[in-house]
Amino acid sequence: MNFNISKLLLASSVLLIGCKNGGNNGNSKQSEKNGGTFVMAENNEIATLYPLSITSQVEGLVTSQIYEALIRLDSKTLDIVPGLAEKWEMSKDGRLITFHLVKGAHFQDDKCYKDGKGPEITTKDVKFTLENLATKTDNNYQFNTILRDRLAGVNEFFDKKATSISGLKIIDDYTFSLELLNPSLSFIKMLANPSVAIINETAFKAYGKDLKTGAGPFMYDASSTKDRIVLVKNPNYFMKDSAGCALPYLDTVVVLVTPSIEDGLSLFEDQKIDLINTLPSLRVKDVVEKNIKEFISHPPKSLLQREPEMFSQFYVFNTKQKPFDNVKVRQAINYAIDKEKLVDNVLQGQAIGAAIYGITPNTFSGYDIKKIHGYNLDIAKAKKLLAEAGFPDGKGFPEVSILLNTGNSRNSSVAVEIQKQLKTNLNINVNFESVSNIQKYDLQMHGKGDIFRDAWVADFPSPESFLSLFAGDIVPTDAEGTSFPNTSRYQNPTYDLYFKKGRDSNIRDSSYSYFMKAEQLLMDDAVIIPLWYEGSYRLLTNNVKGLNLNAMRYYDLTKTYKVK
Numbered sequence: 361m362n363f364n365i366s367k368l369l370l371a372s373s374v375l376l377i378g379c380k381n382g383g384n385n386g387n388s389k390q391s392e393k394n395g396g397t398f399v400m401a402e403n404n405e406i407a408t409l410y411p412l413s414i415t416s417q418v419e420g421l422v423t424s425q426i427y428e429a430l431i432r433l434d435s436k437t438l439d440i441v442p443g444l445a446e447k448w449e450m451s452k453d454g455r456l457i458t459f460h461l462v463k464g465a466h467f468q469d470d471k472c473y474k475d476g477k478g479p480e481i482t483t484k485d486v487k488f489t490l491e492n493l494a495t496k497t498d499n500n501y502q503f504n505t506i507l508r509d510r511l512a513g514v515n516e517f518f519d520k521k522a523t524s525i526s527g528l529k530i531i532d533d534y535t536f537s538l539e540l541l542n543p544s545l546s547f548i549k550m551l552a553n554p555s556v557a558i559i560n561e562t563a564f565k566a567y568g569k570d571l572k573t574g575a576g577p578f579m580y581d582a583s584s585t586k587d588r589i590v591l592v593k594n595p596n597y598f599m600k601d602s603a604g605c606a607l608p609y610l611d612t613v614v615v616l617v618t619p620s621i622e623d624g625l626s627l628f629e630d631q632k633i634d635l636i637n638t639l640p641s642l643r644v645k646d647v648v649e650k651n652i653k654e655f656i657s658h659p660p661k662s663l664l665q666r667e668p669e670m671f672s673q674f675y676v677f678n679t680k681q682k683p684f685d686n687v688k689v690r691q692a693i694n695y696a697i698d699k700e701k702l703v704d705n706v707l708q709g710q711a712i713g714a715a716i717y718g719i720t721p722n723t724f725s726g727y728d729i730k731k732i733h734g735y736n737l738d739i740a741k742a743k744k745l746l747a748e749a750g751f752p753d754g755k756g757f758p759e760v761s762i763l764l765n766t767g768n769s770r771n772s773s774v775a776v777e778i779q780k781q782l783k784t785n786l787n788i789n790v791n792f793e794s795v796s797n798i799q800k801y802d803l804q805m806h807g808k809g810d811i812f813r814d815a816w817v818a819d820f821p822s823p824e825s826f827l828s829l830f831a832g833d834i835v836p837t838d839a840e841g842t843s844f845p846n847t848s849r850y851q852n853p854t855y856d857l858y859f860k861k862g863r864d865s866n867i868r869d870s871s872y873s874y875f876m877k878a879e880q881l882l883m884d885d886a887v888i889i890p891l892w893y894e895g896s897y898r899l900l901t902n903n904v905k906g907l908n909l910n911a912m913r914y915y916d917l918t919k920t921y922k923v924k
Contacts, residue, residue: 389603391609394611396609396612396922397614398612398917399616399634401615401633402615402637403617403619403767405767408569411502411554414555415801416801417913422589423554424554425576427554427576433552444465455541462598466480466596469596472567472573482534483532492559504831504845506553511541512526542865545865549820588614588616601919607918607919610922620766621639621769637898638897639896671818671913672826674715674888674889677848678807679851681809684760684810688749689745690885694742695736699715699736699737699892700737701777702714707892711894712894715892716735719829727876733880760788765795765797765813774891776792806842807847807849808840824875827862854881855881859874862878
């Protein structure tokens, strides 16, 4: 069954509301939109809120509220907009970017500072942040993706062959420049990543990897637990709205980590939360039919949104572990899976489409994924490849496992269907095991497993965000050494060449052409099993205004407010 409904979404009302004087320090105008608590549900545990260690979408969501980066993304268009850098200039060759910091922006008040007052943010903090990001530590997962091979002198600093980053020049307290090795379309977008948020050296020395204080619109509250993250308004946040009123408007943001998406839906139906990002696929039709009056009333009580997302679901092979070190085995398994059946029968049609092309979703203008040759069901070809790999009719094939994360019942449903298909079509036995997302990803990063359930939401709007997962020159020689983001441990010099040419081009058509070549090679080598392109349903209460729901699941709660 393929159940489809039209997108039910109304634009937020435009309210003409001014400011009133007053506020925490008596010198900031306060908006009449102020106040209230926004509650949302997520079903993945949060392992860390330290910017350099985040690996999941929900960790990024929370850290982007606590910390502030140089650049922001417009949550409606996903274009870059000023953050702590109020403006910047780029040289004609695209290799030198000069940034100008906002004056008068402060870190959040915290007991680690003298008198508990957050100091003003200057280029000293930028220097510390970038050098910290370029320092080799066990909990730094972000250097390879963001800075490696991009900023002049950063590789030498990381390898301790230099005591400073030559491409970082401090001009004065509010001005600095970055020299790139190559012009890049994506580098400045990546500066909006919460992993590059500006942090303070004093705070870092006080808390280390347990750091939870930055310069963002909300502060981490001590009442938080692992299942209930509480963020409270930063009264000294530097941004103002168009009327000159202090931001943010909300007093409190609560992120509930529920055991499952079904639990999140129950909380929404009980009016205990304002937003749920993902509906259980088997419940979508029921939810629509049950609440249709709420969706079409004037005004609607709830908004239901569905749109293509920069989000793909897939399984990852451990390419260093037998039998998946054999490309023919990986290809055989890809050809033996009926992805259309998965979407129609297991997901009940709740996906944008079966992933029969590559890993990149069809959400980037000018990047035509239909030109990528992926894997449709072809049992005859699958059997032939498995026989050529030394396992005719599945004979002698070892029993292997898929490692899943708990919290979403469809993960198990999909694994059961794939288990059946591989037994029927190839006569091979595949088991699956469910553990917490934190446990799964730790095992995955350390190469302890055969096949891993995975998904990726773009952390900046480009195909590069997906293809960066497979850069091979960062894979450790130690079989159990930490490998992130390349948890497949795939290594192919030709892939790396195409990927880097795409990454280092500042002409979109040229960049995309190289990315296409890299992605085709990735599919030819069958490094992953692409499953489907995501288009989750999201439910939002209609009394929440100023919240843009976008294809990247990027949330800017700075201007979000609630009305009665």
